[in-house]
Amino acid sequence: MSSSYAPPVQRLVSELSKLPGIGNRTAQRLAFYILRTSAEDATALAEAIAEVKAKIGLCEVCFNLTDEARCRICQDPRRDPGLICVVEEPSDVIPMERTHEYHGVYHVLGGALSPIEGIDAEDLKIAELLARVADGSVREVVLATNPTTTGEATALHIAEELRGRAPEVTVTRLASGLPVGSDLEYADEVTLGKALAGRRTV
Numbered sequence: 001m002s003s004s005y006a007p008p009v010q011r012l013v014s015e016l017s018k019l020p021g022i023g024n025r026t027a028q029r030l031a032f033y034i035l036r037t038s039a040e041d042a043t044a045l046a047e048a049i050a051e052v053k054a055k056i057g058l059c060e061v062c063f064n065l066t067d068e069a070r071c072r073i074c075q076d077p078r079r080d081p082g083l084i085c086v087v088e089e090p091s092d093v094i095p096m097e098r099t100h101e102y103h104g105v106y107h108v109l110g111g112a113l114s115p116i117e118g119i120d121a122e123d124l125k126i127a128e129l130l131a132r133v134a135d136g137s138v139r140e141v142v143l144a145t146n147p148t149t150t151g152e153a154t155a156l157h158i159a160e161e162l163r164g165r166a167p168e169v170t171v172t173r174l175a176s177g178l179p180v181g182s183d184l185e186y187a188d189e190v191t192l193g194k195a196l197a198g199r200r201t202v
């Protein structure tokens with residue numbers, strides 16, 4: 001960008017342009033919006049960013065986002081702890097919850113297996129999932145990784161591990177019908193609810 005901007009403005013534009021989907025032009029527009037806004041509003045934005053980074057961590061049980069040791073879902077006595085839905089990212093929990101058809105708990109892997117990107121089983125919370133099912137209290141694990149190449153590879157890997165270590169646990173995969181190659185977080189709740197209801201043993 002033009003070096004005619006004062007260094008603090010350049011810094012703001014350069015930070016904003018690191019956000020997903022924000023190109024340099026949009027970053028400049030946002031920077032000028034922030035410059036026009038009141039000091040209170042700008043501070044509120046900066047503090048909200050600092051606060052999530054300071055207060056939000058991962059649930060010690062399921063690795064969903066939480067501001068306590070355990071997330072709200074893990075703490076909810078109405079949820080069925082014998083049913084675990086495995087998803088790639090915390091953002092995938094939201095569409096599952098929107099279906100209102102899932103009453104179990106979650107396990108967030110923190111990504112998907114990807115040899116190209118150098119992400120292997122040790123980089124994901126797979127050992128933690130196996131530890132959760134080890135005590136025999138889990139009846140079913142629903143593999144709800146994305147219907148993408150990496151998501152399918154991850155589901156296959158986990159299904160195999162579970163078959164070997166916990167053969168008494170039913171392992172299911174969301175039914176087809178989800179748009180192939182897309183992320184769970186973009187699925188509408190009706191499609192996702194149907195995929196959940198029609199899940200199949202793998």
Ligand SMILES: [Zn+2]
Nearest residue numbers: 059062071074
């Ligand atoms: Zn949790």
